[in-house]
Amino acid sequence: MGTYLRPASLERALAALADRPLAILAGGTDFYPARVGRLVEEDVLDITAVAELRGIREANGRIRIGAATTWTELIETPLPRQLDCLKLAAREVGGAQIQNSGTIAGNLCNASPAADGVPALLALDAEVELRAASRSRTLPLGEFVLGNRKTACAPDELVTAVLVPKWGERARSAFVKLGARKYLVISIAMVAAAVDVAADGAIRRCGIAVGACSAAGRRLPVLEQELVGHKLGPGLAELVAPRHLAPLAPISDVRGTAEYRSDAALALIRRALARLANE
Numbered sequence: 001m002g003t004y005l006r007p008a009s010l011e012r013a014l015a016a017l018a019d020r021p022l023a024i025l026a027g028g029t030d031f032y033p034a035r036v037g038r039l040v041e042e043d044v045l046d047i048t049a050v051a052e053l054r055g056i057r058e059a060n061g062r063i064r065i066g067a068a069t070t071w072t073e074l075i076e077t078p079l080p081r082q083l084d085c086l087k088l089a090a091r092e093v094g095g096a097q098i099q100n101s102g103t104i105a106g107n108l109c110n111a112s113p114a115a116d117g118v119p120a121l122l123a124l125d126a127e128v129e130l131r132a133a134s135r136s137r138t139l140p141l142g143e144f145v146l147g148n149r150k151t152a153c154a155p156d157e158l159v160t161a162v163l164v165p166k167w168g169e170r171a172r173s174a175f176v177k178l179g180a181r182k183y184l185v186i187s188i189a190m191v192a193a194a195v196d197v198a199a200d201g202a203i204r205r206c207g208i209a210v211g212a213c214s215a216a217g218r219r220l221p222v223l224e225q226e227l228v229g230h231k232l233g234p235g236l237a238e239l240v241a242p243r244h245l246a247p248l249a250p251i252s253d254v255r256g257t258a259e260y261r262s263d264a265a266l267a268l269i270r271r272a273l274a275r276l277a278n279e
Ligand SMILES: Cc1cc2nc3c(=O)[nH]c(=O)nc-3n(C[C@H](O)[C@H](O)[C@H](O)COP(=O)(O)OP(=O)(O)OC[C@H]3O[C@@H](n4cnc5c(N)ncnc54)[C@H](O)[C@@H]3O)c2cc1C
Pocket: 023, 024, 025, 026, 027, 028, 029, 030, 031, 032, 033, 047, 067, 068, 092, 093, 094, 095, 098, 101, 102, 103, 104, 105, 106, 107, 108, 109, 110, 114, 115, 116, 117, 153, 157, 158, 159, 160, 184, 185, 186, 187
């Protein structure tokens, strides 16, 4: 095995990354499965002791979720209903043991097309905060996850937080996942839908994102624009049409055909909107 570092501060972690290439280790639930059957030969930077990377707080109109926040911490933290889609996604990531170790940033950085956190955070207009020893930047999530296992994270950078802008008091969201069985399953397709509604019930802001139907999760901007102005109610699901799926590029694999994925995506979007309307 190479060197194993477990710094207790962000400053030390970033200094180590500036010094030489290191494989970043958080919960390890993607890291180790990617190395089954071989020794860990890279030099490793374990970030689990960096307190600055944990916790959820509100600042400057945004919910700031520390990069090393686990799915369990997310589920257990009281949050505005706007973030329900993220909590529902968190409950679907593996089982309890995976949720206890797996982190939000690990899910984004691993950049699997089936990462459950991605559509939820895309629908919420989330941004990713990145830091290196002498610089920092913030990217919209859609510009951070670039494709299958591909992100914009530079070798000397760490994701330090995920930032979710706070919408209005009446904002709410839903997440629906389809797998081959109910629990512990990789998604065939999943949908997150987030809306902010005016006092009269009209949608004034909307995010709809689909996962596992493209190399990375995708928003559906045409559908979002067409939903704005409509009242949140039972008729909403009927506005969803196959043409709205144009940004997706589903593939056929062991879990389902491209056609099945498209059908599933449509059904899940309608279901997510119906759930929002029924609340
Ligand atoms: C049995 C099982 C079931 C699973 N089920 C699901 C599921 O249903 N849905 C789902 O979406 N995922 C699932 N996963 C995948 C995994 O649990 C999640 O993606 C988890 O959130 C990864 O987080 P982690 O902290 O364990 O990441 P790690 O494994 O520690 O790291 C993952 C990658 O991200 C990088 N990384 C981690 N943190 C940072 C950071 N702060 N900055 C820069 N790079 C970083 C690492 O270098 C590595 O490349 C499952 C995994 C297992 C083993």
